[in-house]
Amino acid sequence: GQQVMQIPQYQHVQEGEDFTTYCNSSTTLSNIQWYKQRPGGHPVFLIQLVKSGEVKKQKRLTFQFGEAKKNSSLHITATQTTDVGTYFCAGRRESNYQLIWGAGTKLIIKP
Amino acid sequence: NAGVTQTPKFRVLKTGQSMTLLCAQDMNHEYMYWYRQDPGMGLRLIHYSVGEGTTAKGEVPDGYNVSRLKKQNFLLGLESAAPSQTSVYFCASSLTTSPLHFGNGTRLTVT
Numbered sequence: 001g002q003q004v005m006q007i008p009q010y011q012h013v014q015e016g017e018d019f020t021t022y023c024n025s026s027t028t029l030s031n032i033q034w035y036k037q038r039p040g041g042h043p044v045f046l047i048q049l050v051k052s053g054e055v056k057k058q059k060r061l062t063f064q065f066g067e068a069k070k071n072s073s074l075h076i077t078a079t080q081t082t083d084v085g086t087y088f089c090a091g092r093r094e095s096n097y098q099l100i101w102g103a104g105t106k107l108i109i110k111p
Numbered sequence: 112n113a114g115v116t117q118t119p120k121f122r123v124l125k126t127g128q129s130m131t132l133l134c135a136q137d138m139n140h141e142y143m144y145w146y147r148q149d150p151g152m153g154l155r156l157i158h159y160s161v162g163e164g165t166t167a168k169g170e171v172p173d174g175y176n177v178s179r180l181k182k183q184n185f186l187l188g189l190e191s192a193a194p195s196q197t198s199v200y201f202c203a204s205s206l207t208t209s210p211l212h213f214g215n216g217t218r219l220t221v222t
Contacts, residue, residue: 006153009151030208031208033210033211035211041215042201042213042214042215042216043154043201043203043211043213044213045210045211045212048210088153088154090211092208097207097208099156099211101153101154101155102153103151103152103153104153
């Protein structure tokens with residue numbers, strides 16, 4: 001069935017290093033949403049991308065939606081301890097508007 | 112404005128027991144969802160509803176039933192709990208295809 005593959009599953013970084021997570025869909029998406037889940041918490045909406053090639057920034061976070069609307073990425077510059085958590089992408093199908101979730105990328109700050 | 116409220120927060124059941132999880136939202140959202148989240152996995156959709164009186168199966172509906180008698184409430188029932196249903200359950204709501212608002216989750220253990 002239709003999937004959204006998200007990689008990597010985990011990323012260990014030193015505080016101050018950058019972090020990137022990628023999502024790839026087997027089919028074209030109408031939009032893609034990104035969520036953050038802190039340890040022990042619930043997913044919280046970060047941003048939605050709709051247009052082909054769209055790039056949006058939120059402070060140190062940069063979100064991109066691919067030209068073909070099949071892939072997306074989230075890049076965090078100079079990670080901080082407050083960035084710790086799991087980042088999920090969720091793509092909305094063009095055919096029936098159902099939301100397909102990636103498995104998430106866990107950001108871990110090395111002690 | 113409470114958003115999405117889930118009760119209970121924690122529950123321990125014995126195999127074969129039944130229970131109902133309650134989700135309430137005060138945002139007048141049309142769509143409501145029940146997800147389960149297991150360690151190392153993303154969110155898997157159990158059932159969802161696109162309006163009062165309507166429900167539909169998600170990707171993992173077996174062993175669960177739902178009801179949406181009122182627009183603001185979405186109930187998830189387990190008729191005969193099994194250890195495989197040990198998980199964290201999240202309810203969410205949205206205005207049709209807009210981003211999801213999640214509740215704080217219910218941690219269920221079935222022994």
